[in-house]
Amino acid sequence: MTYLSDFDWNHIRAFLTTAETGSLSAAARQLGQTQPTLSRQIAALEADLGVMLFERVGRSLEITQAGVELLDHTRTMGEAANRISLAASGQAQSIEGSVRITASDVMAAYILPDLLREIRTQAPRLRIDVIASNDIRDLMRREADIAIRHVRPDQPDLIAKLVQEASGHFYATTEYLNRAGRPTCKGELSQHEFISFGDTAQMIAYLKPLCINLSDENFRLGSQNGIVAWEYAKQGFGIAPMSQVVGDATPGVERVIPEMEPITFPIWLTTHRELHTSRRIRLVFDLLAAFLSK
Template sequence: MDWRTVKFDWNRARAFLVTAEEGSLSAAAKALGVSQPTLGRQVAALEEELSTALFERGGRGLELTRNGLDLLAYVRAMGEAASSLSLAATGQATSIEGEIAISASEITAAYVLPSILHKLRNQYPGIRVNLVASNEASDLRRRAADIAIRNFRPTEPDLIARKVGEFSATLFATPKILADLPSPMTEDRCKAPFIGFLSNNERYMEALAQRGFKLQEEQFVARTDSHLVHWQLTRAGIGIGMMPVELGDAEPQVERVLEDKVFGGDVWLVSHRELRMNLRVRTVFDFLAAELSEYFEPQK
């Protein structure tokens, strides 16, 4: 079938595109902010309109049929064009008042940004902030956020980034856990309980092993992918956990397990190049850059 001769309903085409990229109706519905039955009806309507099956259910969820694969290239191009149009239109806005979406990790969103956003609110009361707290990088190209705070430098050519500082993180534990550890620290320290992660815990273990903590799986007495929950479990004395040094040092319930850092890196402020032509985005971007540079200045 020549897809170039077919006229699509964009809502149905977008439902197909996101479902193909997410791999399931439930994940796609969540990404689009619609109900799963609504999304399913949109995909089914597109299949009926084209008189062809676009998906088949496999062992790993929905899998594209041959026709679905052929269609995906065209719909993806439509999506990129729609995103570019939206970005270009938004970039022409000249009013400071209105909504802006800022993406940051859970820890940054909960502990770093509130005081900064309070200053922003006082200086620009017409700006309304939608704060996306997620440990996954937001897709700025698709307008998941206007501005993102990341711990890595983006490589996409249509994104602009400004380094605003450096972060350091180390291990913390309650005094009771520390009391059971030998001093000075030896290999026996590896017998202590740790808080781990549900995803990528092997990478976490590898990083800790480089610092001498050669841990076994059974030593992770609790795991979570939420960094906020990870920190609360650490504060509660469940096990040894990880936290940025400036936040951990400010918490009276815990102490450092090690004096030096275990993890570290750069902090970047990121936006789409076209959105930087938007006065509101540009204003907030520059405001955040100044405030975050001041916040992370002691880490330099």
């Protein structure tokens, strides 16, 4: 049996760069190779795998389903190789400039600090600006270099990587639950006060397929700002959904109906195609991918 680790890294890199740039010519320019050389490397990888990774559609090159399935694995290898290269050469210490990360206010305040410490250790001359926002247009307007979002962007000029299927739960303070009672099933949740994060109607619609039937009457308090809404929950105003990472680490609050299945949501890491030509964006993107995948 042949394993991916047995293959020529040059062949894997040729496939990965072609898939992410979208064309042989762009990939060849980035790698400093000729198109025929790149084509031979991809053909060699296809022969080793016994599958077709790309097919011609008119004048464009389209990745096949087999190629899509391989892509995430080769991206992981590429990220690891890049980190090894930077560490071995000491380049990370010399990288400077600014990288702007946009993330939700909750992510920016409660989850990113540990990652920012790691970036400061590896690249102390790098400046990180964090934009706390839920708007993907920050990336499209070039107001940010990397976005962390819960939905995959559909803009063709962006590179998106699914880094985690995260879990969340309902939380409330022990004081609130002692006062209002601890629900034992989803049906009893409609008897409680909830804190709204953003659009109340959207929250109600999102929870309904989960057999959690709430109405406007359940939401007497809320905020568009996630940190503010979570603070209201911490102050005992009612029940709020929150990421498991944040909720479990918050003193004074506990899971509501602990045995209830978690609410799952994706975490997408998104950036411009300049990822391939910017060492500082590449470094931060790879560190974010590794950190958020844990």
